[in-house]
Amino acid sequence: MGDWNMRVDTLSEEALRRLAEMLDNTTCGWRQLASVVTEQPRFRCSESELTSCSLQVLSPTGSPGRFLLARLADRSCTLAFLLHCLKRMNHQEAVQYLTTAVTEQIRIVVQPQSQEASEGSRVVLTCKASGPAGLSYQWFRGREEVSLGPELLLSPFSLVHQGSYTCRVNHGENWIFSDWAHIRFIRSVNSSCSSSLFPGSASGLRIVRQPQSQTASEGDTLFLECHAEANPPAQFQWYHNNKPMPEHKTRSLRIPCVTTVHRGLYSCRVYNFYHETWSDTAQVTIGPSSITDATWVDGPATDKVALMIGNMNYIYHTQLCAPMADVHELSNLLRQLDFKVVSLLDLNCQEMHSAVTEFLLLLDKGVYGLLYFAGHGYENYGNSFMVPIDAPASYTSEHCLCVQNVLQRMQEKETGLNILLLDMCRKRNLNDDIILQQGPLKVTANIVFGYATCVDAEAYEVKRDGLSNGIFISFLKQRLCEDEKITVMLDKVAEDMGRCEITRGRQALELRSNLSERRSLTDRIHNSDCPAASSARNLQWGIAHDLPKSRNLLFDCGVKVQLGFAAEFSNIMIIYTRILEKPRDVVSCSAQLTDFPEDLDIDLKKSNQETLVEAGSLLLIKENLPSPEVPSLYTRLRSLQRLKAELTFTVCLHYCYSNMDEDIQERQTVTVGKPLVSKLNLHEPRVPCCSSPPSSFDLLSLEVPESSSFAEALGSDLPASETSSTGSASTTWSYYSQTAVDSATADGPTSSRRANIPEESELFDCDAPKPLTASTSLPPSHGKDTKYKFSNMYNFSSY
Structure with a gap:
């Protein structure tokens, strides 16, 4: 039997990889494990660590499960405790695999020891291992194989035997190497009494690799190493600004998703039973050199723009209720955060294409761009599709908008932050077997996806008298205005959703992000270096929100x-x-x-x-x-x-x-x-234009209202909820840009719900002692104080 008291990282890399594959899922995976291990507080993962786990999916070889296992290993989690947690999760496959892996695991119980020997003496190196029956041993001096068996005999010892030796223990395709044993030739036995095992070290313990000073940005992973040769083997304790770090007692120090609190001086105390020494001090700098610079403190936004689309009244599919309230409440909150918001309900295919094109024209270098969609949707082969209200009964990708395509076009604008919040189902569309070949996304490290539900799952709305909310927005609106990094804020929303009984096991928020810096929706907008271009952006946004005068x-x-x-x-x-x-x-x-x-x-x-x-x-x-x-x-x-x-x-x-x-x-x-958005003629296809932006803009190309100022253009009757602070980023804006896809010919109407692909689940009831009414809608200034009581809901359905 294997030693269950060993640390998790004593498993072979192959075993860790297999376990990680079993944990990389949403139903019984790494998030559930991260929750269960909190039974012992030292294994509790911080929000930043959970965010780092989530970010692993953005790497082709990344694995949230493997990342979490590494965090547990750093905190000396034993195999026995890991098995206990997997049993609590009822992850039978992982339990069985771990049991087999540990039982068959090769573990060296006696390591070969470094020695000093004189000429003619007898030197024996021993390596013993536990594991499955039939273990074999191979000894190497450097890269040269010198002997077989658990013991290596060097007799009579001479100068030619001096060197470094290691033993490889094999069983089938599994193997493990012992520590290196250094054999040193001395002239006589007497001289060995005054000789040091390692040249240049009076203590008998020598650091062979020192930690190095480095600079990292917020969100990066800090990695420091301190390697030592010692007999008995060395132990390690890391210090940060002269204070011990109790959770870091290995030769490698790894801190994911660093922030400014991690800056400072790092050193490592190296010791064994007889000796002690200290590593060099490594200075770690986090973020820009002038961290107090206002450009870092205030945030990098040159402007903030949001496009909100809520599709409810589908012609050939189940009608929805929640998008109207969701778009309205989210729009009000974003306006409080100085976003220029365009909010649209019930768009057909042509109108959605045109609206996205106009939205893209408001984006520019440094602008925060946010796209929110509530309505029917699906996901095929990693691509997400937003369904217009005129999509035929058996719609495919040609009738819908691909979210990844929109993101690609957003990246071309060199935006400061790209946020995509998708409040829709992600079930597979069995009618659509086309695999879209999207071009590669740029590595901009500023993308955040907030999915209302997981892959191959549905998003739900809760129906009330007259007014409905989607589950996602019900929780998001309570956190949206918090001054947190957006990934941290969305992680909190996910935790809130996870505590909701009526959605547990049905809907869970999924966050995908490659955001490398601290970006928040609350970041302040900087003054533009090009005020004329900024005015053009404000004017164009105003055109789409121009109300007739009373x-x-x-x-x-x-x-x-x-x-x-x-x-x-x-x-x-x-x-x-x-x-x-x-x-x-x-x-x-x-x-x-x-x-x-x-x-x-x-x-x-x-x-x-x-x-x-x-x-x-x-x-x-x-x-x-x-x-x-x-x-x-x-x-x-x-x-x-x-x-x-x-x-x-x-x-x-x-x-x-x-x-x-x-x-x-x-x-x-x-x-x-x-009035309002009708000036943009979204019903018309956009004519092609060159992909490269023009070198200058022409305000004469805009359809300017008769009023001579932006405030006058909006009109005195423009509601307070439709105003926004003046932005500050350069842009070039025209009404018609880039090719839009023509609306697809719709199939005939049908009354059958089953015609909608993906097929959606039937409604089910929730207790409702006190149904809410429309009077609960609050003005924008009180939006984040709205309390959402699920006990009052009586109808619960999917998108």
Whole structure:
């Protein structure tokens, strides 16, 4: 039987690799092991260590499981405790393999010892090993094989025998080498009494490799080595700034994901039963040399831009509820962090391509770019696909947008940070057997993927009365504004999700990142070296969020009507009417809207309603609208991106005089231009342009509103929730750029849910003693204080 009290790293490299393969999964893998080993506090992994484990998937040969096993070995985790933890996880395959590996493991129990011998003496080197039956022994002097068997006899000893010897113990394909034994020739026995075993060392212990000073960046792995020759074998204790590091007692010091707290002086105490010595001192510098430089403290963002897409009303697939609330709440929080946010609901294939193209044009060197998508999706062969609302029943990649392709295009902009948050299913699409050949991604070390669920799993939403949230956003919104490195923040979200009983075993956040520096969503925006280019970016963002100005309409009967506008999303607008003045003899009066263009998506049954909820708006902040004490009528205009011409409609005034019973009507036609995102004409394919950016920009190429300033361009009625701080990065912006894929021809509609590929699970119930209502929606300033109670949910479904 093997020695279970040995450390984990005494296993062969092949055994460690096999164990790691068994732990590299999401259901019973390395994350579960990291949780179980906390039974002993010294094995608890910090958030940065767990992040480093996650990052291993970005390397072709990386393994989170192998990385975690190395961390446990550094803390002297025994094979017995590892087996105990695997049994607690009920990982039967790993338990069986580890038991077999340890039982058959070769372990040297008697090492050959260095000696000094005189001419004619008898020298015996011994090596004994435990393990399976039938072990064989080979002795080497340097690289030359000199003998077989567990003992090596040098007799009579002479000068030609002087040298370094080692023994290889073999069993089949497994083998292990002993320590080196150094045999030194001396002239006589007497001289050996005053001779040192190692030349130049009075202590009998000699350091042969010293730790080296080095510079590392935040997020890097610090690696220091101190090798020594000694008899008995040496032990090691590392010190940081003259303080012992209890968890580092091997000849190699390895600290993953370093931060500025790891800077300073490192040395190693080397000792055995008889002697002690100290290594040289190595100075370790973390981060830029001027760590207090404002550019490092404030963060590297030159601007921050976010594109939010929520697809709900699918033509041929299951309709969703959560994307509307998720996009709205996430948008409000990002605006608090100075992101320029474009929020869009229900886009078809052409519109999604165009929206991404316009988003890419807002990116530039140093800009933080964030893409959030909520809706149906799938993942094939490592590529993730976002499904438009017009995707046919049996859709394939040609009907969808590939996330990795979008990331490639983001990298071309030399962005400071690329964040992709995907709140969608990642099940396999059995209809799609095409393997997309994407070009290689650049090694930019600034990419963060936050998947709402794991590979081959579904993402869920919880339905409430009138309003729903996705599980991912329910937890993300509570952490989004924390001043943490984004990977640390997302790891905390993953932990929060892991504690949720209704999603345990169904949905778990997956983080993928190669982020090498501390980047946070809270990083401040630097002033631009090119103010004109920065103004161009602000102006273009303003164009996509330009609301019509409020106006007063005077009718022949003497009634004055206020016509106002508010944005709910970048492509959804609320128009409200209220009576400002009316003659005394007019007893009843209302102004209703009608005759809208066919391009727009308007629910006529919900138009001209007395409340926002009745009009279909559950989210708009009431501070942006007239006081509820003033009677108003609300109409909600959706799909502004499909508006092909200026928005024209009719205001129909209904009124009645005191001495008449008959209702009288007056009508006025109103044209308000192209509001919000309709100016970008997302319904049109983008014409090709050269891949290299132009050397200069031309503000005349922009469709500039009549207002002469950015503030005027946005209009006095722009809601507070739609404003953003002025950014500061250079860019060149035009309406049409890069080729977009034409919308695919949709298949005929079907009522069968099973037509949606990937197939989604049926709804299941959760207890709901107190269902939440739409009144729980809070303004942006209070978004992060919203408490989400899963005990109140009564309907739970997948995307």
